[in-house]
Amino acid sequence: MAGESDAVLEIRGATVRFGDRLALDGLDLTLRAGEVFALLGPNGAGKTTTVNLILGFLRADAGRVLVCGRDAGTEPVAARAETATIPEQVALYPNLTGLENLRYLATLAGLSLSRDAARRHLDEAGLAAEAQGRAAATYSKGMRQKVGVAVALARRARLLLLDEPTSGLDPAASAEFSGIVRAAARRGTAVLMATHDLYRVREMADRVGVLRAGRLVEEIDPGRLDHVALERLYLDTLADGGAA
Numbered sequence: 001m002a003g004e005s006d007a008v009l010e011i012r013g014a015t016v017r018f019g020d021r022l023a024l025d026g027l028d029l030t031l032r033a034g035e036v037f038a039l040l041g042p043n044g045a046g047k048t049t050t051v052n053l054i055l056g057f058l059r060a061d062a063g064r065v066l067v068c069g070r071d072a073g074t075e076p077v078a079a080r081a082e083t084a085t086i087p088e089q090v091a092l093y094p095n096l097t098g099l100e101n102l103r104y105l106a107t108l109a110g111l112s113l114s115r116d117a118a119r120r121h122l123d124e125a126g127l128a129a130e131a132q133g134r135a136a137a138t139y140s141k142g143m144r145q146k147v148g149v150a151v152a153l154a155r156r157a158r159l160l161l162l163d164e165p166t167s168g169l170d171p172a173a174s175a176e177f178s179g180i181v182r183a184a185a186r187r188g189t190a191v192l193m194a195t196h197d198l199y200r201v202r203e204m205a206d207r208v209g210v211l212r213a214g215r216l217v218e219e220i221d222p223g224r225l226d227h228v229a230l231e232r233l234y235l236d237t238l239a240d241g242g243a244a
């Protein structure tokens with residue numbers, strides 16, 4: 001295998017076309033265990049396309065994607081086995097409790113979780129004990145996400161994909177979510193997060209990349225910038241030549 005051996009995610013020259021529209025234009029990105037990478041970029045820059053490509057829901061027209069050395073294009077099931085994703089709206093069975101949802105979703109992933117193990121993962125994901133036994137129909141967006149995080153923990157995913165995870169969360173829930181993502185990274189999970197939330201990027205991400213028209217045009221160290229400077233950089237990058 002030609003990939004870098006310690007890379008959890010390796011994207012090389014990935015190009016995706018939709019008809020005559022170039023959604024990804026030779027994207028390169030490498031992520032190692034424990035790194036949190038924030039993908040910033042305007043609407044239509046290719047963030048969701050990147051996530052769908054890694055999940056093997058789309059095939060690259062050129063280039064390739066490796067997850068723990070598994071080719072997401074030719075071995076999507078093996079690549080997906082290493083990957084967990086939390087979509088913007090985590091789909092749960094409304095009549096089942098959070099605990100029952102987690103155990104059922106784990107079954108679908110081929111795992112059998114005891115009640116105790118399921119509770120432990122939900123605790124770790126920050127879902128209050130009281131909520132764990134309540135029907136998911138009553139859950140807020142933040143609570144649904146916590147069940148999504150618990151599924152990722154149960155599956156011991158080495159790569160976590162987040163598409164705008166904090167949109168629609170209140171500041172307290174979004175701060176809590178940052179902490180949960182940081183904790184997952186400390187345990188060695190690599191995290192790729194598409195986001196517009198410049199405020200959270202600094203505390204959540206180790207690396208920040210600006211995607212424009214399907215290319216990473218800039219990578220920055222978020223520790224060196226506050227969110228005002230990040231916003232300026234983001235807007236400057238957009239102004240420089242325009243988006244797709």
Ligand SMILES: Nc1ncnc2c1ncn2[C@@H]1O[C@H](COP(=O)(O)OP(=O)(O)OP(=O)(O)O)[C@@H](O)[C@H]1O
Pocket residue numbers: 018021022023041042043044045046047048049050244
């Ligand atoms: N299924 C599709 N069919 C045709 N074009 C598509 C499809 N999915 C995405 N595109 C196009 O590919 C480009 C990248 O879209 P993508 O959804 O990846 O952007 P994004 O960065 O996630 O944007 P947003 O911030 O709005 O979520 C856009 O020009 C979009 O119109």
Ligand SMILES: [Mg+2]
Pocket residue numbers: 047048049163
């Ligand atoms: Mg998107």
